[in-house]
Amino acid sequence: MWPVAPWTRDGPPERTDPFSPAGHPPDSTDSTDTTDSTASFAPPNDPPLPFVLPFRSRSPAPPPLPLSLPAAFPFPFTFLPRRAGPRSRLHPAGPAHRPATASRPDAPGPSGPFPRSSTFLIRPVSLWPSPCPKTSPSSEEIPLTEYRSEYPFGVRHDGTEPASAQAEPGSSPPCATGTLESGLLLDAFDAQLFREQSETVVAKLEKHLSDVSIRGLDLTDPAALTDAARALMTTERTRIAAFDERKLAGIVDLYIKTGIQVHSPGYMGRQFSGVVPLSGVIDFVSSVVNQPSSFYEAAQLPSVAERIMAEELNAFIGWERDGFAMVTTSGGSLANLTALLAARNQAFPGFWSEGGAGLAGRPRPAVAVGDDVHYSVARAAGVMGIGDAGIVRLPLNERHQICVERAPGVLDAAERRGLKVFCLVASSGTTAMGAFDPLDELGDLARERGLWLHVDGAHGASLLVSDELRHKLRGIEKADSLTWDAHKMLFTPAPCTLLFYRNKENSLGAFRQRASYVFDEEPDVYTALDSGEKNFECTKRPMIMPLWTLWAVYGRALFARKIEYLCRLTADAHHLLVRESDFETLHRPEANILCFRFRPPGLAEEDVHAFQVEIRNRIKSEGNFLISKVDVGQVAALRVVMMNHQITSEHFGMLLGEIRRVGRDLLRQNRPPR
Amino acid sequence: MWPVAPWTRDGPPERTDPFSPAGHPPDSTDSTDTTDSTASFAPPNDPPLPFVLPFRSRSPAPPPLPLSLPAAFPFPFTFLPRRAGPRSRLHPAGPAHRPATASRPDAPGPSGPFPRSSTFLIRPVSLWPSPCPKTSPSSEEIPLTEYRSEYPFGVRHDGTEPASAQAEPGSSPPCATGTLESGLLLDAFDAQLFREQSETVVAKLEKHLSDVSIRGLDLTDPAALTDAARALMTTERTRIAAFDERKLAGIVDLYIKTGIQVHSPGYMGRQFSGVVPLSGVIDFVSSVVNQPSSFYEAAQLPSVAERIMAEELNAFIGWERDGFAMVTTSGGSLANLTALLAARNQAFPGFWSEGGAGLAGRPRPAVAVGDDVHYSVARAAGVMGIGDAGIVRLPLNERHQICVERAPGVLDAAERRGLKVFCLVASSGTTAMGAFDPLDELGDLARERGLWLHVDGAHGASLLVSDELRHKLRGIEKADSLTWDAHKMLFTPAPCTLLFYRNKENSLGAFRQRASYVFDEEPDVYTALDSGEKNFECTKRPMIMPLWTLWAVYGRALFARKIEYLCRLTADAHHLLVRESDFETLHRPEANILCFRFRPPGLAEEDVHAFQVEIRNRIKSEGNFLISKVDVGQVAALRVVMMNHQITSEHFGMLLGEIRRVGRDLLRQNRPPR
Known part of the structure; x- marks a missing residue:
């Protein structure tokens, strides 16, 4: 706190009047009469008094207006209502939208009426002709602004010691004020404008969320979309363009319209979700308050929320409360890489500093994975200097899980080839088919052989929160690490990976x-919560906030009920499929991913692959449903991911009908593709 | 489109009435009389007619209310106004907040009045006792719901061919409906609730943004903050908790209060910014529409916006328009890793598949960096199997830039040690001091020696958009790759890295x-815009949208003017410092980072380091300003990063005053730490 403080952390003291320099209480008549009197200001008699800019009114009543300023007022200033500049032409009427008058020294300020909620800024204005001298682009250094201010100011810290600024009278006023350009810069950060922009967007999002019509993708030609996007861009090249609400509305409309419709029952194609709207709302707060969260001091609540969510979710994993750890990171791929790095560095202690070349002559590091593992794991091997040739693929059983019986033989064979397998990656929910590897048995196998067991539960770890479905991850407590995407089955905005x-x-x-500008030398109670040494990112979105907020407000049951519904719906869809003789089921779904093929009579065996691809593309381009495709045994299949609780079996029935129609059209046109 | 379509992509046809199954136009009397008549509904005479649920009214007028339903109405249903469930106790009054009545078959629906903007949902209700049979947790499979529906429904695709659901009469109704629990699940996704939550948050953010008071960090003990956070969490363990606005308000208040105050002039400590509010608003849209952007089909506008921004920004780099590429990625660390991987894989073509061990007997890969390079580069070397021993540190000159004269000698020495340097990393804006390495000369050096030149411009690349400041990156066109954080000096939410x-x-x-479920086999006009093979992430936030929207709405000048002001302000601050005999300046700032020490008379040489650290910590804990510290020549220094255009020289003067006061207090207490 300031010894003689015109400002506290909460702003100026209550006694401060916006039109009186601190230390000069306003005339009591003026401060009580808020209706129609003309304010007059006594210039300070002792010039170097505390006077801090910018300056915001906190008085409950608006200042008396109209306002005339005494010519003797010693501070050059600009009087800015909160809404300033040429944007006002967009808001032609209404007291809240009056244009600002950028007054010159001793010119009168703008006149009212202003609404009672207005706040006002007083900013210094320079007295010299060119407050912002331009630098020629070729000059080597930015020239220092000359110090020619005519007015003394500064902050007196106590009665005896002048402040720096005061000891150095004539420091320059901010160049950004006093010009049209700076008014526009201030406008762009204006809080009231922010609210209006938000209202525009919220109305559009509300409409979007309330639209439960069945729709897939409105696939647009990129060139046409580029033209549409370019048409929304300002043509102003040299100055700051005034805010144009139509541009924002156009951008948001285009964004919503061309997007994957995650909130529609027609969306069955991918693993990211129609978010719980509240999670989007809190993510909005994150976007504005901007607290990147690798360090406690920069993001205190997110750091604490990470600890809380770690404990809440570990209750379903079952590790020792004081023994485990959790970090958030930007997506499942990065989480898988991070876990594999921890495993690699443990098994090969010199790898971090010496690299792979340091292992010359010794067995080469390798990672064992199920044949259906997510591509990010093989990618990680390529990234981290193991090489994707160091990926040992374990065969799957008929349920598309890692076959526990055949795994040891494959591991033995790898060792004979000169590989040292240090990590086994199991999938809890493969991306392709949603199969759950047998963690209990694989945990035993890993322990026997001294392997790090990493579980990629990006999709399926969320089943842990359901009492009904937790058994799919039986044995998870034997894992060494676990990737868990909240942006999949916990329904938050992407990415949020634990x-x-x-x-x-x-x-x-x-x-x-260690880097001195981020890592503190002496860990304390605060830095103990830093995660910068545990996650790859330096600047990291506080991605825990949407998840924690949902968990705090709605509790676990929100997730459990929705996940249970989705899995039951998928089982129902499978049940429907098996009775349709022209469809081929490829598995009994374990969660909410279902793969199948349409094989009507008359379809030649060699055309099955291309037929599914073509059906998928036509379904996509017709725009009622969005599904995906996946290769199962090198032959394409249709893939449905149920992420939306507003999907019913009837919607799935409609999809099958559409597949039939599209497929029979294809056959009728007598051109089974290729 | 459906051949006989009850639904189009835009929802049900206009003629559809929410209380009439499609195909049965409502009684014309009912549809025109919207005031007080009692609606009666003719049950469909031909049972298997198209009847699709859920069902949303699009009729412009609200249905007549109160409403009595005929006992003969053949479909079991629940009548839900958009706002349902126990949440209504938070909104005790007002027609918009009436509680729902979950009616049983042939019970009357809820009575009005409802506001004209209300929409209504009709959902099927099951007739049997337990619509959602619970599975015992130990069972291996989810049991299929039995198909016992009493009512026929389905979709008739055309006159002759029954749809799947119809061919299979009796598919199950959604289990999630018809119970209190499901009502709460639906509530959590309710669009009107979303709007109300948004309004709560927008009001708080508006207040936050309009607060220009000078404040730093409100550092809270993690244990106390954890208690406060836990107190905001629901205690409901088994059921979905009803939405409680007080919880949301409490969370947002706590989030804002404990955060780093990036919008305050007291924030001078880090490189992430107080965002332009509009960028937060559009990020909000991203959070709700959830279009992860590694693939064009999932995020069409973001994919196009990336192309546009690439072209816009390349105009300041100067590469061939058809020859260059840009991807977005989650932070500067990941961008640096990605660029180094591209360089590594080009120089060592076998590294990706064989790993570092494949290089046995050959020179080991190495990366040359300036001694002040960001820690993520050395981290990348450790990650990617080069080893941080493969980092060759180039000495700096007196301006803290890579010393071009001494670099060749160091590179030669590295080669003699058996290293093969394949990449040179220059910094455009070092994190520590904001120094700009001489790209023009380093570009020539890299070309001579066949090195990949990567420029880490995370902080300083944004200076390219200013005609005044672009010269700091002279020679950038010689680089092979460039990291550019928009979340630093382009003032967007973090992360947004190009x-x-x-x-x-x-x-x-x-x-x-390649993975079959994400990468299409045959590239087409759409998949040409996919970035999944170029960026590490599979699921990636559409982070370009905030940047592109700012660029589209305000134009380049918004960034240029703000950056120019910040750099000038920093130069002014430096100018102020050099005249203060008790402060030590460490460099002439090149951008908006300024490092200095407070060295009052009486401070012993050996105490300088600890004294700066202690000053920094005290300034932080007093909560008026937030600054950072950095080691310069192994001795701590104070570091200021000017990211806010509302900071003026006067604020910097206040900071110096506070440093003086704190520092002299420390000295007076006669305990120079250690």
Whole structure:
């Protein structure tokens, strides 16, 4: 706090009047009469008094207006209502939208009426002709602004010691004020404009969310979309363009219209979700308050929320409360890489500093994975210097899980080829078919062989929160690390990935450096919550906030009920499929991913692959449904992911009808593709 | 489109009435009389008619209310106004907040009045006792719901061919409806509730943004904050908790209060910014529409916006329009890693598949960096199997730039040690001091020696958009790749990182795999815009949208003017400092980062380091300003980053005054730390 403080953390003291320099209480007559009197200001008699800019009124009543300023007022200033500049032409009427008058020294300020809620800024204005001298682009240094201010100011810290600014009278006023350009810059950060922009957007999003019509993708030609997007861009090249609400509305409309319709029952194609709207709302707060969350001091609540969510979710994993750790990271791919790095650095302690070349002559590191593992795992091997040739693929059983019986033989064979497998990656919910690897048995196998067991539960770990479905991950407590995407089955905006370690010491093993500008030398109660040494990112979105907020407000049951419904719906859809003789089912779904093929009579065996691809593309381009495709045994299949609780079996029936129609059209046109 | 379509992409046809199954136009008397008549509904005479649920009214007028339903109405249903369930106790009055009545078959619906804007849902209700049979947690499979529906429904596609659901009469109704629990689930996705939540949040954010008081950090003990956060969480363990607005308000208040105050002039500590509010608003849209953007089909406008922004920004870099490429990625660390991977894979073509061990006996890969390079570069070397021992540090000159004269000698020495340097990393804006390495000369050096030149312009690349400041990156066109954080000096929410390649072929070199469920087999006009093979992430936030929207609405000048002001302000602050004999300046700032020390008379040389650290911590804990510290030549210094155009020289003067006061207090207490 200031010893003689015109400002506190909460702003100026209550006694401060916006039109009186601090230390000069306003005339009591003026401050009580708020209706129609003309304000007059006594210029301060002792010039170097505390006077801090910018300056915001906190008085409950608006100042008396109209306002005339005494010519003797010693501070050059600009009087800005909160809404300033040429934007006002967009708001032609209404007291809240009056244009500002950028007054010159001793010119009168703008006249009222202003609404009672208005706040006002007083900013210094320079007295010299060119307050912002331009630098020629070729000059080597920015020239310093000359200090030619005519007015003394500064902050007196106490009665005896002048402040720096005061000891150095004539520091320059901000160049950004006093010009049309700076008014537009201030406008862009205006809080009231922010609210109006938000209202525009909220109305459009509300309409979007309330639209439960069945629709897929409105696939637009990129060139046409580029033209449409370019048409929304300002043509102003040299000055700041005034805010144009029509541009914002046009952008949001185009964004919503051309997007994947995650909130529609027609969306069955991907694993990201129609978010719980509240999670989007809190994500909005994150976007505005901007608290990147790798360090406690920059994001206190997100850091604490991470700890809380770690404990809440670990209750379903079952690790020792004081022994485990969790970090958030930007997506499942990065979580898988991070876990594999921790495993690599543990198994090969010299790898971090010496790299792969340091292993010359010794067995080469390798990672064992199920044949259906997500592509990010093989990618991680390529990234981290193991090489994707160091991926040992374990065969699957008829349920598309890692075959526990055949795994040891494959591992033995890998060792004979000179590989040292240090990590086994299981999938809890494969991306392709949603199959759950047998964690209990794989955990035993990993322990026997001294392997790090990493579980990629990006899709399926969320089943842990359901009492009905938790058994799909039986044995999860034997894992060393677990990737869990909240942006999939916990229905938050993407990305929000949680990476769990059974042993918290391991969470420090993935990355190893220190930098003086981010890492504090002496850990304390605050820096103990920093995650910058545990996650790859330096600047990281506080992605936990949407998840924690949903969990705090609605509780676990919101997720459990929705997940249970989606899995039951998928089972129902499968049940429907098996009775349709012209459809081929490829598995009994374990969660909410279902793969199948349409094989009507008359379809030649060699055309099955291309037929499914073509059906998928036509369904997509017709725009009623969005589904995906996946290769199962090298032959394409149709793939449905049920992410929306507003989907019913009837919608799935409609999809099958559409597939039939499209497929029979294809056959009728006598051109089974290729 | 459906051949006989009860639904189009835009919802049910206009003629559809919410209380009449499609195909049965409502009684004309009922549809025109919207005031007080009692609606009666003719049950459909031909049972298997199209009847699709859920069902949303699009009629402009609200249905007549109160409403009595005929006992003969053949479809079991629930009548839900959009606002349902126990949440209504939070909104005790007002027609918009009436509680729902979950009516049983042939019970009357809820009575009005409802506001004219209301929409209504009709959902099927099951007739049997337990619509959602619970599975015992130990069972292996989810049991299929039995098909016992009493009512026929389905979709008739055309006159002759029954649809699947119809061919299979009796598919199950959604289990999620018809119970209190499901009402709460639907509530959580309710569009009107979303609007109300948004309004709560917007009001708080508006207040936050309009607060220009000078404040730093309100540092809270993590344990106390955890208690406060836990107190905001629902205690409901088994059921979905009803939405409680007080919880949301409490969370947002706590979030804002404990955050780093990026919009305050007291915030001078870090490189992330107080965002332009509009960028937060559009990020909100991203959070709700959830279009992860690695693939064109999932995020059409973001994909196009990336192309547009790439072209717009490349105008300031100067590469060939058809030759370069840009991808977005989750933060500067990931961009640096990606660029180094592309460089590594080009220089060592076998590295991706064989890993580092494949290089046995050959020179080991190494990366040359300036001594002040960001820690993410050394981290990348550790990650990617080069090893941080493969980092060759180039000495700096007195301006803290890479010393071009001494670099060749260091590179030669590295080669003699058996290293093969394949990449040179220059910084455009070092994190520590904001120094700009001489790109023009380093570009020549890299070309001579066949090195990939990567420029980490996370902080400073944004200076390119200013005609005044672009010269700081003279020679940028010689780079092979460039990291550029928009979330720093382009003032968007974090993260938004752009990674540029001079040669677009190189953008495909960082990662090399294919997965059938994401990568299409045959590239077409759409998949040409996919970025999934070029960026590490599979699911990636559409982070370009805030940047592109700002650029589209305000134009380049918004960024240029703000950056120019910040750099000038920093120069002014430096000018102020050099005249203060008790402060030590460490450099002439090149952008908006300024490092200095407070060295009052009486401070012993050996105490300088700890004294700066202690000053920094005290300034932080007093909560008026937030600054950071950095080691310069192994001795701590104070570091200021000017990110806010509302900071003036006067604020910097206040900071110096506070540093003086704190520092002299420390000295007076006669305990120079250690």
